[in-house]
Amino acid sequence: MYRVQGAGGGKASSGGGATAALARMFSRKRSSGVRKVHAVKGVSFTAYRGEAIGLIGSNGSGKSTLLRAVAGLLPPESGTVYTAGQPSLLGVNAALMNDLSGERNVVLGCLAMGMPPEQVREKYDDILEFSGINEKGEFGSLPMRTYSSGMAARLRFAIAAAKSHDVLMIDEALATGDAGFRKRSEARIRELQEKAGTVFLVSHSNKSIRDTCDRVLWLEHGELIMDGPTDEVVTAYQEFNKKK
Numbered sequence: 001m002y003r004v005q006g007a008g009g010g011k012a013s014s015g016g017g018a019t020a021a022l023a024r025m026f027s028r029k030r031s032s033g034v035r036k037v038h039a040v041k042g043v044s045f046t047a048y049r050g051e052a053i054g055l056i057g058s059n060g061s062g063k064s065t066l067l068r069a070v071a072g073l074l075p076p077e078s079g080t081v082y083t084a085g086q087p088s089l090l091g092v093n094a095a096l097m098n099d100l101s102g103e104r105n106v107v108l109g110c111l112a113m114g115m116p117p118e119q120v121r122e123k124y125d126d127i128l129e130f131s132g133i134n135e136k137g138e139f140g141s142l143p144m145r146t147y148s149s150g151m152a153a154r155l156r157f158a159i160a161a162a163k164s165h166d167v168l169m170i171d172e173a174l175a176t177g178d179a180g181f182r183k184r185s186e187a188r189i190r191e192l193q194e195k196a197g198t199v200f201l202v203s204h205s206n207k208s209i210r211d212t213c214d215r216v217l218w219l220e221h222g223e224l225i226m227d228g229p230t231d232e233v234v235t236a237y238q239e240f241n242k243k244k
């Protein structure tokens with residue numbers, strides 16, 4: 001459940017349509033109150049070590065919210081997340097610093113994941129190479145704000161994947177990379193999975209999900225529609241989208 005401040009709680013302020021939206025924008029009265037967004041409802045599942053689990057569903061269906069709750073970033077309003085061991089935060093969404101160079105972000109990102117400095121030095125070149133940001137010019141020394149969204153996603157993925165995680169969350173990273181990067185990252189995910197962690201992949205690319213995951217959770221409107229073997233769930237999801 002998210003609480004949105006200043007979004008207005010009453011019916012009058014939340015009506016649909018362009019006229020209502022314009023009226024809200026020009027209204028002198030600032031809407032106060034808190035609106036609740038029920039992002040994930042009654043979802044229950046057990047994830048095991050060594051599994052790669054895909055999360056699929058329409059935009060806004062609750063995939064990222066569910067992962068944030070699993071990672072302990074978002075305390076659930078009700079319900080509980082039980083984990084064996086400490087789920088490490090799973091850096092793909094880690095906020096890197098836009099004004100710092102990619103290279104500086106590699107160091108900071110690794111330290112933030114708890115890597116000792118000597119290990120950071122050891123992994124540094126591999127991370128930059130894996131990210132491929134220096135393939136087309138020396139982008140590594142430029143501030144991250146100059147990167148395309150795909151390049152930034154690749155760097156975040158490369159940093160996160162340099163460490164083995166108890167639980168690794170990957171949110172769309174594969175969809176933004178080009179074909180070469182996608183291949184490298186899929187191989188890396190498989191490696192991470194073999195190191196006995198659990199991998200969660202949120203993606204709108206059914207192909208990435210099919211190539212990477214053995215189990216899929218399908219969410220719509222915050223509810224779990226299906227939980228099962230990849231082929232079964234992705235096929236049902238594709239049928240659902242055809243009918244839309």
Ligand SMILES: Nc1ncnc2c1ncn2[C@@H]1O[C@H](COP(=O)(O)OP(=O)(O)OP(=O)(O)O)[C@@H](O)[C@H]1O
Pocket residue numbers: 002003004037038039057058059060061062063064065066
């Ligand atoms: N910080 C927030 N405050 C308020 N509402 C939020 C917040 N983040 C997400 N939501 C709402 O929660 C719901 C689920 O969002 P979420 O980002 O989990 O969806 P998603 O399935 O990951 O979507 P997408 O495929 O578009 O990335 C949406 O209705 C969204 O508007």
